Amino acid sequence: MGKKILLEHENVPGIETFDVYRSKGGYASVEKALKTMTPDQVTEEVKTSGVRGRGGAGFPAGMKWSFLDRKSDKPRYLVCNADESEPGTFKDRYLMERIPHLLIEGMITSSYALGAKTSYIYVRGEYMYVIRILERAIEEARAAGFVGKNILGTDYSLELYVQPGAGAYICGEETALLESLEGKRGNPRLKPPFPAIAGLYASPTVVNNVETICAVVPIINNSGNAYSQIGIGKSTGTKLISASGHINKPGVYEIDLGLPVEEFIYSDEYCGGIWKGRKLKAVVAGGSSVPILPANLILKTAKGEPRLMSYESLSDGGFATGTMLGSGGFIVMDETACxxxxxxxxxxxxxxxxxxxxxxxxxxxxxxxxxxxxxxxxxxxxxxxxxxxxxxxxxxxxxxxxxxxxxxxxxxxxxxxxxxxxxxxxxxxxxxxxxxxxxxxxxxxxxxxxx
Ligand SMILES: Cc1cc2nc3c(=O)[nH]c(=O)nc-3n(C[C@H](O)[C@H](O)[C@H](O)COP(=O)(O)O)c2cc1C
Ligand code: SF4
CATH class of the missing domain: 1.20.1440.230 (NADH-ubiquinone oxidoreductase 51kDa subunit, iron-sulphur binding domain)
Structure with a gap:
C-alpha cells in the first residue's frame, strides 16, 4: 500500500479548519520556503521532484515554472485551475472540500517561488459550496498571518482571490480560463504566446491544476528528491484517481504512480472489483477525453506486459493500443454497457x-x-x-x-x-x-x- 501524501489527513475531524490543519503540521512549507529558501530554490525543488501537471496534459511543473518570464517588469500571476469539468473527474473537488488549507498552503508557497503578489483560484461555477469553503480558509489563513502584507514578518506579501466560473467546460482550457478571469467570454487563445510570457492581463502567468499546486507542499516539506523516489520512471509521486462506473467502491484514491491497473480495479483497497460479479468490458482511464480501451488492453499492453497507472505505461502502444493518464478520471464499464x-x-x-x-x-x-x-x-x-x-x-x-x-x-x-x-x-x-x-x-x- 502506498503512503498517502496529499490525503494523509483526509479523515481527521475538523481538518478543514486552520487550527486542526496547523496542528497536523500545516503551513510548514510556507515557513520553510519564506524563511530559509530563495524563490529559485523552491522552483529547483519542484523541478527535482519531477512532478507533472495533474490537470491532464502531464507537463512537468518545474519546467513550466522555469519558463515564466522573470525579466518582465509586469506583475506575475499564479492561477489555479479548479474548473474541473472533465466528465469522470472529481478529485479536485474532494481535495478542496476536504483539505482546503492544503491548496491555500500550496498557493502561497508556489506564488512565493514565482514572485506572484496576486494569485487566483478559478473554481467551476457549480462548485458554489467549495467556493465558500475556500474563502473561509483564506480568511483563516489571513488572520494567522499567512496571507496579506508581510507574511510571517518577511517582506513577501500576497493577495489571494477565489473567482467562480460560470459553468463552461471550455473555461478549464488555460487560455479560455484567463479570458474568463479577465471578464471576457471564455474563448481559447491562439498560442504562442504561452501564458508564461503573456498570460493574465498580458503578464507572465503560470496556470496549474489544484492537485499540482497541492503537491508542492510535500515537495517542499520533504524535498524534491524524496518526492521523485515515489512512483515509476518519469511518472513521479502520487496521483489522485477519480474512480467511477461499474465498480464496487467508487471514490477518490491516492495511488503511487506505477500501481498495476489490475490491482487498482480488483483489490479491496481501491475499486474492489466489478459490481454484481460481472465482467470488465472497457475503461476510459483519464477522463472522457482520452481513448477508450477494451478489458484486455487496459490490463495488459499489446506486448503482454502488465499495464501500470503511469503516464508512460498507459500510453504504451500509442493510440493503436494505448490511451492516456489524463486527469485521472477512471471510468469503468461492465459487460452490459453500450x-x-x-x-x-x-x-x-x-x-x-x-x-x-x-x-x-x-x-x-x-x-x-x-x-x-x-x-x-x-x-x-x-x-x-x-x-x-x-x-x-x-x-x-x-x-x-x-x-x-x-x-x-x-x-x-x-x-x-x-x-x-x-x-x-x-x-x-x-x-x-x-x-x-x-x-x-x-x-x-x-x-x-x-x-
Ligand atoms: C477543454 C479543456 C478543458 C480543460 N479543463 C481543465 C480543468 O478543468 N482543470 C485543469 O486543471 N486543467 C484543465 N485543462 C488543461 C489546462 O488547459 C492546463 O493544461 C492545466 O490547467 C495546466 O495545469 P497543470 O500543468 O498543473 O496540469 C483543460 C484543457 C482543455 C483543452
Ligand atoms: S477553440 Fe476550437 S477546438 Fe477549442 S473549443 Fe473552441 S471551437 Fe473547439
Whole structure:
C-alpha cells in the first residue's frame, strides 16, 4: 500500500479548519520556503521532484515554472485551475472540500517561488459550496498571518482571490480560463504566446491544476528528491484517481504512480472489483477525453506486459493500443454497457461545450453527435461508421485548442476497438432501440447472434 501524501489527513475531524490543519503540521512549507529558501530554490525543488501537471496534459511543473518570464517588469500571476469539468473527474473537488488549507498552503508557497503578489483560484461555477469553503480558509489563513502584507514578518506579501466560473467546460482550457478571469467570454487563445510570457492581463502567468499546486507542499516539506523516489520512471509521486462506473467502491484514491491497473480495479483497497460479479468490458482511464480501451488492453499492453497507472505505461502502444493518464478520471464499464450509447453521451457533451471558434470542432462535434444518435437509436447505416472516423480525423489536430482532439479521440478509439458493436447496432435496429439492450441480452451473446 502506498503512503498517502496529499490525503494523509483526509479523515481527521475538523481538518478543514486552520487550527486542526496547523496542528497536523500545516503551513510548514510556507515557513520553510519564506524563511530559509530563495524563490529559485523552491522552483529547483519542484523541478527535482519531477512532478507533472495533474490537470491532464502531464507537463512537468518545474519546467513550466522555469519558463515564466522573470525579466518582465509586469506583475506575475499564479492561477489555479479548479474548473474541473472533465466528465469522470472529481478529485479536485474532494481535495478542496476536504483539505482546503492544503491548496491555500500550496498557493502561497508556489506564488512565493514565482514572485506572484496576486494569485487566483478559478473554481467551476457549480462548485458554489467549495467556493465558500475556500474563502473561509483564506480568511483563516489571513488572520494567522499567512496571507496579506508581510507574511510571517518577511517582506513577501500576497493577495489571494477565489473567482467562480460560470459553468463552461471550455473555461478549464488555460487560455479560455484567463479570458474568463479577465471578464471576457471564455474563448481559447491562439498560442504562442504561452501564458508564461503573456498570460493574465498580458503578464507572465503560470496556470496549474489544484492537485499540482497541492503537491508542492510535500515537495517542499520533504524535498524534491524524496518526492521523485515515489512512483515509476518519469511518472513521479502520487496521483489522485477519480474512480467511477461499474465498480464496487467508487471514490477518490491516492495511488503511487506505477500501481498495476489490475490491482487498482480488483483489490479491496481501491475499486474492489466489478459490481454484481460481472465482467470488465472497457475503461476510459483519464477522463472522457482520452481513448477508450477494451478489458484486455487496459490490463495488459499489446506486448503482454502488465499495464501500470503511469503516464508512460498507459500510453504504451500509442493510440493503436494505448490511451492516456489524463486527469485521472477512471471510468469503468461492465459487460452490459453500450459503447455506442456511451460515446453518444460524451459527444453530445463536447458538441454542447464547443466554443464555436473553429469550424472543424463546431461543425464536426455536431455531425458526430447526429450520426451517433441515429446509430444508437436504430436508424444508422453501415457507411455511418466510416463517416464518423472520417469526421473525427478532420477535427484532430485542426483546431485552436485540444477540445477538438478530446472530442475526436473517443470516437476514433471506440470504433477501432468496438467496431462490431457499431455494426450490430446497424444490423439489428429493433434490438438497440431499447437503451438497456445489452442488459437484456448480454453483449457477447448479442454479438454471437450477429456473427
Ligand atoms: C477543454 C479543456 C478543458 C480543460 N479543463 C481543465 C480543468 O478543468 N482543470 C485543469 O486543471 N486543467 C484543465 N485543462 C488543461 C489546462 O488547459 C492546463 O493544461 C492545466 O490547467 C495546466 O495545469 P497543470 O500543468 O498543473 O496540469 C483543460 C484543457 C482543455 C483543452
Ligand atoms: S477546438 Fe473547439 S473549443 Fe477549442 S477553440 Fe476550437 S471551437 Fe473552441
Amino acid at each position: 459503447i455506442v450509447r456511451n460515446l453518444w453521451t460524451f459527444t453530445r457533451f463536447y458538441h454542447h461545450e464547443s466554443c464555436g471558434q473553429c469550424s472543424p470542432c463546431r461543425e464536426g462535434t455536431g455531425w458526430m453527435e447526429k450520426v451517433l444518435h441515429r446509430i444508437e437509436h436504430g436508424h444508422g447505416h453501415m457507411d455511418d461508421i466510416d463517416l464518423l472516423v472520417d469526421v473525427a480525423k478532420k477535427i484532430e489536430g485542426n483546431t485552436i485548442c485540444p477540445l477538438g482532439d478530446a472530442a475526436a479521440w473517443p470516437v476514433a478509439s471506440a470504433i477501432r476497438h468496438f467496431r462490431d458493436e457499431f455494426e450490430y447496432h446497424v444490423r439489428f435496429p429493433e434490438k438497440v432501440k431499447n437503451p438497456k439492450h445489452f442488459e437484456i441480452e448480454p453483449m457477447e451473446a448479442a454479438l454471437a447472434t450477429a456473427r
